[in-house]
Amino acid sequence: GAGVSQTPxxxxxxxxxxxxxxxxxxSGHTALYWYRQSLGQGPExxxxxxxxxxxxxxxxxxxxxxxxxxxxxxxxxxxxRTERGDSAVYLCASSLNPGLVNEQFFGPGTRLTVx
Amino acid sequence: AQSVSQHNHHxxxxxxxxxxxxxxxxYGGTVNLFWYVQYPGQHLxxxxxxxxxDPLVKGIKGFEAEFIKSKFSFNLRKPSVQWSDxxxxxxxxxxxxxxxxxxxxxxxxxxxx
Numbered sequence: 001g002a003g004v005s006q007t008p009x010x011x012x013x014x015x016x017x018x019x020x021x022x023x024x025x026x027s028g029h030t031a032l033y034w035y036r037q038s039l040g041q042g043p044e045x046x047x048x049x050x051x052x053x054x055x056x057x058x059x060x061x062x063x064x065x066x067x068x069x070x071x072x073x074x075x076x077x078x079x080x081r082t083e084r085g086d087s088a089v090y091l092c093a094s095s096l097n098p099g100l101v102n103e104q105f106f107g108p109g110t111r112l113t114v115x
Numbered sequence: 116a117q118s119v120s121q122h123n124h125h126x127x128x129x130x131x132x133x134x135x136x137x138x139x140x141x142y143g144g145t146v147n148l149f150w151y152v153q154y155p156g157q158h159l160x161x162x163x164x165x166x167x168x169d170p171l172v173k174g175i176k177g178f179e180a181e182f183i184k185s186k187f188s189f190n191l192r193k194p195s196v197q198w199s200d201x202x203x204x205x206x207x208x209x210x211x212x213x214x215x216x217x218x219x220x221x222x223x224x225x226x227x228x
Contacts, residue, residue, distance in 0.1 A: 048214050048215050
């Protein structure tokens with residue numbers, strides 16, 4: 001079956017612009033996670049959804065970052081007034097149920113470049 | 116907040132050599148521990164995980180890891196590596212009851228044929 005998909009695979013934007021990154025989780029997975037991976041670093045947790053609600057958004061760096069999952073499936077990560085420091089690979093993961101007993105399956109990521 | 120330290124950022128080994136990648140974490144409470152691998156051009160995938168019970172955990176492709184609570188460590192081992200083990204390896208931790216993972220910076224492993 002299909003894994004986690006993310007679009008676009010690459011996004012280049014200019015400083016100050018608004019971007020949206022999309023994640024399509026594995027069908028039936030209720031938990032969805034966003035991570036950010038900067039060059040030479042491990043993934044950094046941003047936000048976790050259980051169904052439609054954000055169960056933990058403690059990793060969002062500031063109020064320019066926002067994520068939604070209106071129907072409990074696809075999620076969109078939104079970044080306002082982008083800055084050069086936002087350049088990174090944004091990873092999405094999903095798992096069957098909440099709780100770490102269930103493996104998180106990662107997507108290929110969206111590489112965001114802010115010029 | 117918890118943190119994860121991976122001591123070796125780059126490791127180069129010959130085929131059939133034994134492997135041990137270090138991972139230490141800082142957190143005072145109960146944790147769940149993971150090793151993820153990213154092969155060239157592929158997604159992150161789970162190698163193995165520890166939640167409770169036997170501290171020696173076996174994963175896919177002949178990998179294993181040992182949780183030593185007193186040392187806050189979760190080192191990854193493989194007795195004999197293969198060229199196909201060339202990849203980036205990440206250790207990750209999550210406090211009990213939380214769902215987001217905290218990752219280390221990763222270790223880039225290169226196996227020379």
